[in-house]
Amino acid sequence: MAKPVDVGSIGSYFESLSDSRHTRNCKHLMVDIAVIAVCAVICGCDGPTAIHRWAKNRESWLARHLALPNGIPSRDCIRRLLMCKSSK
Template sequence: MVNKKYKGSFFKHFMIIYDPRQDGKVWHKLIDILFIAIAASICGLNEWEDMEIWAIQKEEWLRKYLELPNGIPSWSTIRRVFDFIEPKQFEKCFAEWMNEVTQIKEGTVIAIDGKTMRGTANESTGKKAVHIVNAWCSENKMILGQVKTDDKSNEITAVPELLDMLFIKGCIVTVDAMNTQKDTVRKIVKEKK
C-alpha cells in the first residue's frame, strides 16, 4: 500500500500504523485519513465535522499528496478510524515524525500540559472524554508529541511517558503544578544532559 503520489517523512512514519478495519468494508485508505486528520489539526481544527468540511474545501490540494480513491472520508469515518487505531502506536509515529521535521534550538520552551478534548465523550455509550497530554513547542508553535490518558488524574504517569518520546536536550521544559513530581523533574534533568 505505497502511496505513489507522495514519499515524504509523514508517509515514512505513518505508513506503519496497523489498520484494524475489515478488508471488505474499507472505502478509504488509512494513510489518507491520518493525513487529513493531522493536516486539519495543524490548521487548528479539532472537531471531526470540521475536519471533513476542511478536507472537502481542500480536496484539490489533498489530491496532490493522497490517492483518495473514494473521495473525502466522512467525519464519522475519520472518528471511527481514530477509535480503532492503537493510540500508543499513533503517538510514537507522531513523536518520531515531529522529531524529524522540527528544528529545536537550545533554550526553546516546551510546555507540557493536559487537555480534555471536547466532543469525545458519549453519554449513551458510557464513553469518557479523551484526555491528551501534549508537549507544545512555543517557538515552532506546534505539538511535538502527545499521550492519551484515561482521565486527568493519570496525567502524572503520562508525562514521563511523553518525555521518553521527545528530544529535549538544551530545552526549557515547563509543567503545571500537578506535574511537579520528583520523578518528572528527575527525568527532565536526565534528558537535558
C-alpha cells in the first residue's frame, strides 16, 4: 500500500531554488506552481493544460496545503515556469 505524502514536504524541495522569473508579473509563488505540477503529473497529467484542469478541480484541497495568494495559476503561467531555466 502506498504511503501518504505530505504536500508541504514536496514544497520544501523547491524552496531553495532561485526564482528566475521577472518580478513584474509574478502573481503566483514558484513553490505553489511546482507543487501543483508535481502532484498533477503524479496523477497522470501530461502538460500545462491538464495540470491546470487538475488543479482547478482540486482547488479547495490545494488551498489547505499551499498559499495560493491569487488562486490557481493559469495554464500559461504553469507552462512558463516549467520552461524556465535555472540562473545557475
